[in-house]
Amino acid sequence: MEWTGEGLLIGVRRYGESSVIAEAMVVGRGRHLGLVRGGRSHRHAATLQPGNSVQLVWRSRIEDNLGSFTVELLQARAAELIIDRERLYLSQLICELLHLLPERDAHDRLLAMALRLLDQPVDAVAVARFEMSILDELGFGLDLSVCAATGVTSDLTHVSPKTGRAVSRAAAQPYLDRLLVLPHCLAGSDAASPDDIAAAFRLTGHFLNLHVWGARQIDPPSTRGSLIALLTQPH
Known part of the structure; x- marks a missing residue:
């Protein structure tokens, strides 16, 4: 062969x-x-x-x-990554996330995303979306397009921590202490404040831990927290 x-x-x-x-x-x-x-x-x-x-x-x-x-x-x-902490941590995170995929199953979309992330300035929103895509390709994709409770497609502000489905502002009110915030940058907005980026990584981290890291009894990538800290610093 x-x-x-x-x-x-x-x-x-x-x-x-x-x-x-x-x-x-x-x-x-x-x-x-x-x-x-x-x-x-x-x-x-x-x-x-x-x-x-x-x-x-x-x-x-x-x-x-x-x-x-x-x-x-x-x-x-590799030589360029070593002298740039953000890009080094990003590269290590990407490699750790791709390692979660089943062996010998083609995932060309994820590979293309990874290469784009490595070859451009670090984009926090793109990194969070990459984590969402990892979840999707592992069979644990989030549904952020429609409210799970009412069926509306607008004013979606939260996500169920159990189902990964979006919840509208009105439907979320009685359960705010139980729901995850849906960050604007993952809900279609181009704006991304440090708080918004932090919320995006809390969201993806919750479901990666729920379905992958916790389920497999493995630790999250050690550099993930360091990368998030750099990406959420106020500019």
């Missing part, structure tokens, strides 16, 4: 004395792992960094095996 494809490196871990197992999101193939023989050598060091885009050749005698990667650098981002 053999295939060639472009991918985003999202993880590298040691294997044996000289090799590594590389993890990449590959166009048309999703999250894929492969052994890179000699991957701990100086020659491979600059290439095998999470956040880099690479050309991959995967080979295996049997399709279900781990297989091996031959890796060629296409776009180096």
